Amino acid sequence: MLACSYSYADVQQPIRIGVLAFTEPEKVEQRWRPTIEKLELDLQRSFELVALPPSELEHDVSLGKFDFLITNALTAVSYKKDYGTSSILTLIPLNKSNPTEAVGSALITRQGTQISNFNDLRVLNAVSSDPNAFGGFQIYAGEMAQNGLNPFKDFNSLKFAGFPQQKLLQQVLDGTADIAILPTCVLENAIAAGNIPKDSLQVVLTQPNSGFKCQSSSQLYPYYSLSKLGKTDHQLATKVIRSLLSIEPASNAAITGRYQAWSATVNDSEVFKLLKQLQQWPFVTNWTSIFKSALPVGIAITLILLLGFIHHLRVKRLVVLRTRDLQAEIAQHKQTEQALLEQTKQFYRAQRVLLTGEMASGIAHELNQPLAGIRYLTQGCIYRLSDNQTELKEAMTKALQQVDRAQSTIKRFRYFCQQPSVMTLCSLNQILDETLSLMSAEFQRMNLTPVLTTEVIQLTADASLLQQVFVNIIRNALDAMENCTEPSLAITLKMKHNQVHINFTDSGSGLSEAALERLFFPFETSKEHGLGLGMIICKRIIEEHHGEIKAMNNIQPQVMTENTQFAGLTISIVLPLKEQTHE
């Protein structure tokens, strides 16, 4: 059943045989027609003969359009390599006994031209039929390649004149060319046919060969061969072989086909060598095949290179970007550092001025008290004197004047040290942020992060003075938490009824009732090296802003127990939002 359908298909499909034809495919077809007819007769199948130029033939072979191929030995070998065809028969040419030595190349010059070695070729204008012609070019190109020469360079010039080959002989004769590369026996055949006068042309650089009756300038190679494609059925191939082997030299097929007979495939290793030789040389390189075989590798390499290049570009771009970022960051860092430094400087300058003022104020107060006492006492004495004690009265009045003088000096000193505040519209949370960044080192030392609860508040105030207040309060809080295991500082900034409430709550040691009462008095300090002016400065500043500052322990002393000794202190500041106008 299967065989039936198979044979049915066979009957329908003619067997296609491809033939290599450089020119005039009809002539080639004519040559092989009787051979095909013999096959049709023997196999009772229809055959189709297709004569094609090399490139088209190769294209069709690659698509597997043929069953068999008749090509020269080199083409057969190259297809074998590229498309997996297998050579099954070799043609024995006319008058040749050894099919392995059936064809070669002949260099033909005019009689009398002296050529003894390859160097003599350099001055000659060469002509050949086609770069794909086997005997006519490729064999000799291989021969030259073997000797380290390049036919495209080592002739004075090289032209391809096409077919028929007789034309080339004519060109050498009339001097258009100096030397022709042709297959062996072309000259001998032409002379035999009387187309060329005997002794007018000669074959040069001949190589000795036994049993070959034409002169050859090259090694000899097998001639045509029949190949089958890989897909072709072996039974069909066997039938074809059987039919072809039975062709007699005297038969029509052999005579028209200009061959003696077909023989089993001969050793094609020499042809392989030639093929390799030719492929190593660029002049006959089968660019297409090399290109095709190299294409995936080429694409891969290109792709890798391209990817590498893209990667390189990307890395370069990243480097540029990162560098720019870094530079911007460095610049920003520098700016921040500069700003911080400036702020710190400003802060300390303000603090110095404030401290001086407050110190003057404190000293003035401290001196004022005893001076007041002296004055009261003295005046009290004056009032007790009788009217006739004028001498005493005079002296005591002078004492009063001395006290007044001392006092006016103190007053002037105090006014001199007083710093007028500069009120501007500023953002309270910004001031707080700046203060915290100013003190960040101290927070780090304490391993403490202040808990902030703020809202955006705009206020007319002296920013540098308020900063003094914040720094003083925070520093006091940090000092109070020096021995605390879990220091914490909460700062809240809140708007309520047109008033700003600022609270600083620490978890420090808190203050005793007495200390709390005298917190805002000058020269009151619990610190070893403290001046005791920080809180009075704060109070003075807040009062200058018409606000109020208060301090209270987080836990009232009544409910304080042993465990809650670190309850901490809360400093709360209330500032009116609107500037008061009653001054």
Next chain:
Amino acid sequence: MSNLYLVDDDQDVLDSLTWMLNGLGFQPQGFLSADEFLTAVDLQQSAIAILDVQMPGMDGSALLSHMVQANSPIAVIMLSGHGNIAMAVQAIQKGALDFLEKPVDGDKLVISLEKAASISEQNMQRSVAKQALTTKLDTLTPREHEVMEKVLEGKLNKVIAAELNIAQRTLELHRQKVMQKMDVSNVAELAFLMGKNIS
């Protein structure tokens, strides 16, 4: 002569000021803090107080506020070691009689004290009068109070009777009672008494 109180946290200053005031013929009583002062002194009695502004705990300014709030007739003179204009204005606005720089000259203080004495007296009298008026008003029944107000508005008896929906005779009885209780003989006198105390 009304009482004179001194409040200052510095004992030496307090003593020396007392010494000077003694020399001037005053008999001041000294206190070291606002709390001490508040516990010892009846704020409703006529007196003069000299307060130091800077004090721990409740300071002079807070004490002044406290006294004003308590409706005290005491005349207050503030003393400050380093007062500024803002402080002075604030004190005067709150109701202080004077704001003097410390140490104060005895002669100047005397002038202030004399003024304070009369003010305190006036305050006291006003306070007494007001108290008397309040006592009188308290004796009125709600109806009599109603009648008095309508009388003070200048309305005629028959109009008031109509408004209160009572007989004119009854109204006349109420009106007579009001005059009696308020210790006045005619409407003009009543109006003067009420007006004086409202201001």
